[in-house]
Amino acid sequence: MTLKQAIEKHNGLKFIVEQFNIYSSIGRKALLSTSYLKDKALLSSKHLIIEGCQNYISEPINIKTLSKVRKILSYFNDISGTLNLLKQNQILDDVSLFEIKQFAIACSKIKSLIFDISNYLPKSNKEDLSIPDLNNVIKILDPEGLLLSQFYIYNAYSKELTEKRKLWEIAKKENNEEKAFSLYLETQELEDKIRERLSNELKEYVDSLKTAIKVVGDIDIYFALAEYFQKNNYIKPVFSTTNKISYKQLTYPPLLHRLEKENKHYQPIDITLTNKPCLVTGANMAGKTILLKSLWLCQYLIQFGFFIPAKKAQVILVEDILTSIGDHQNEHEGLSSYASEIILLNEIIQKVKQGKEYLVLVDELARTTNPTEGVALVDSFLNIMSNKSSYSITTTHYSGIKTECYRLRVKGFIPNKTQTKLSLKDIPNQIDYSLIEDKEQKVPNEALNLASLLGIDEEFIEKARELIK
């Protein structure tokens, strides 16, 4: 899976990735093709480079350098296509030669601007952001040694060409069109020979140029990541040595962003999980879905080698993230919400049964069918998730789930007697979103409280209350 595919699945991830300040098209392309990794060593090495870049930009003098680098990055052309032509022994035209020269000169400028970046990187990664030396490429395309981002088949390439061009000029001045045209053709032939020669000489440097493209993309990406994570207080995740996942002060950035804009308080949450199935209960609007989305988002961030929006985190790596969140209708054409959900769930079960480690996130399992069978389905699902190496979190409104599992409950409404009526907007302020361990099998009955706080028809609610009694 690539980042490009992942952001299609999770709009919170998209929200974050869109805010990275990537300056070059090479960087953007490389970022989106970042792979989902399961290799701790590779991910750790990415973390080290991000930290190195953070150290680099923490020095004021380097911030200026970075803005110069970024200015150059924004003009970068992706020359991968041209390099493939070279590899296939094709002769490049002036435009392609110009692009290679422009690329090589820009690379050497960046190289000299961030010459000391390796000092900020750990020993194992010292060379990761160093662009290969492309001076030979520049020399080939800059016979006059002007170091300008310009190109044509210079006179300096061939005395014969210089002579022919002079004669051509004279013929044109004399208005001798026939002679001028034949001299033009001769110069074209000579130019083509030079293009062939240059293409051959450049072929030797295709690999260096390809490495340079990769490194330029990396420089662009790593500085963007370093800057973004620093600015938004993301932390480096620590890989758990046991089977324990733990987040302290976990936030969901899209929501945080919205609440900050509305000048509202955001309550981060703490959660600890093991591969014992976890059942989360809590009132409506208590943030159960956001909890699942946050865990999903963080798992993506972790496995793409990014930092995460929490104060502290111990994390594990999984094969994939399997989710059943949201309204399933329309996903499978012609099927009801329940049918689509159960088909999706079946796919999850089949994968988990194969024994690999997955992160499984299921929101309100079987909520669209009758509660008796619904409870049974939740119970049965948790049972299947038990004794598997996957990590699962299931949310529910159903009481009476008997399977032994790790039960968490969102604290929910803060009792406040002065308030009798609330508008939809006030509700978040009346909820404690923190998770507490729950030994009970009974879920909190807060649906009616919430409805009455919302000022819903009294008769409607009172009747319901009586029926419960």
Add this chain to the structure above:
Amino acid sequence: MPFIDEILKYKSVSFVGMEKNTGKTETLNYVLSCLCSYNGVRVGITSIGIDGEKTDQVTKTQKPEINISKGTLFITSEHFYKQKEIVSNILSISKKGTSLGRLITAEAITQGKVLLAGASNTIWLKETIKELHNYKADVVLVDGALSRKSFGSPSITDAMILSTGAALSINLNTLVQKTNFVYRMTQLESIEKSLTKKLQDIESGIYAIDSNGKVIDLDIPSILMIEQFKDRIFSYGKRIFVSGIITDKLIDFLKVQKNINEIEITVKDFTRIFCKPENIDSYFKKGGKLKVVQPTNIIAITVNPTSPSGYNLNSKTLIDELKKHIPIPIYNIKEI
């Protein structure tokens, strides 16, 4: 060399022909040859779009080439760049592309012939002109087009030179009338400055301008469908901005409205008017108003009295007739 001094007063000048073979390219080449004898004047040149005369696949007539001198900056497409008969230095390549490839900005190392192509819309055209100025061009010449196919408008240049001639009509009266009509359209009143900014970059749609100067989208997909949406068009008053072209159909519709003397139509510039002269005139006569966002500063007209079929009008008579109606310099390049 008349009107060269006039050209040097402006930072950008477009060249527009009323029809193929009205001598636009000759005019451009003439101006280029004159400018190159001015010491220290750096010329930049580009074109609008890739359509028009250059790729004349139908008639197989030779594509007109532009003759530029050493030091001239030019912009053309990758495809045309390869066909140049000149030694030139590539300075930059655009990120965006046209159907003939990206745009190349280059500087002539020797004198010679190039084929021009350019930006395909007005915003991009502005950028390319700016780019040539960034490379220190004192004056930028734009090979323009009067075409409903073109989204790039030559009106954004500081000045314009119009070419007309027997290719348009071999009937002297018709030729004079048609040319005069275009000239008059270039002289239309422009809207107030406060609206220019709001309207100049709108690329599609039909809008009302209310009494407070607010621009409201009327949600009418095309002016060609005006009949279906006639109930909507005047829902915010009688000032209407049409971002695309206007045709006789719209004018016919407007002419039968009550209070026609309150109606004011605004178009981007004169190149968006595709109406019969008599139709526009009767609209004006009934009191209708027509304004432009972008005024056009037309500084000269050139004439080519020879039609492609070989018919010759009398050059002097043609110029004299035009001068009766049009108070700007009019020349036959070949007789200067």
